[in-house]
Amino acid sequence: MDLKEVWKKLEQEKLTQPVAGAGEIYKTSKHPVQKLINSFKMALGFVVLFELAFTYLAIIAPQPVVKVAMVLMMIVYIFYFVANYKTLQHIKTTFRMDQNLTHTLQSIYDNTQQSLKFQRRSALFIYPLAATCGFLFGLSMERNVVEVLNNRWVWISLVISIAVLTPLSYFVAVQLERISYGRYLNQLRTLIHQLNSQT
């Protein structure tokens, strides 16, 4: 039996029958990688917002030590911006449907996981710094920070704040990461698994 002959007949009769939706290009996609791209874009937007907020706080902060703290936070968020931007660019350049599918998806999955892992780990050092900045900013509204820091109880309060806020912030960040990236990464992992198991 010549399958190619049967195939030609099938093509004429059934396969090339029109489907609904031809015409314009609707510039939206339901693809999990596109959703990841959107999440990274949103993350970049938030980083820019935080940068603006820190810039504003650095300007209005009445004391130099607080201004320095805010500038430190701005530098940290520049690193976050670069990390997210690099990952976004990697996904955008790798995500092509005319390439080897398994390699493409695997590369995007690995790179995104690596980037998120780096951000999660670095956040453990950032949260204490952020808590300290917030603490100093709050103090600076009514008192001279340098003088107040001579008080032992202020240091104890600062340590307690850091001890409480760091794990709490980490927990919240992990939950947000799960919402923004987790389900799409899971979909990607499933797809890669399915493709690998079939090949």
Place this chain on the structure above:
Amino acid sequence: MPVSEKEFIALVNENRGIIYKVIRLYINQEEDTRDLYQEIVFQAWKSYPRFDGRSKFSTWLYRVGLNTVLTFKRKPVVVIPHEDLASLHVAQTKTNTDESEALYVAIRQLPEVDRMIITLHLDGYENEEIAEITGLTKNNTAVKLHRIKDILIKKLKAE
């Protein structure tokens, strides 16, 4: 060479039979077809700036279509109760006497990647090209293709 959106749509429209074919081979639910058509065209539009023209546009679009359909999140297929399945099979064999219809049914029963391999083969692609598109080795492609053809011929003869 950059093309406008209008020119690109014209190019896609000239080759839309390829997209229809991909959709008809992989989609069970009619309501998914519109979304998938749009997804394929969108992915092609995004990838097109890097289309280098080494292959024909139709070949390139075929690849984009197949890759998109494999990663498209389809609505779950409605599960048919076992007793209804038996009556459906009888109805199918009564009406689908034509060989091409039987081939269509047989191909759609294959795993997705196997479906991709056999359709590329039937459309005249060489094993090397199929290997490149699917990410398999050339040898693995040849082995799989041989096995798939055996399965299909057996099924068609059994009809």
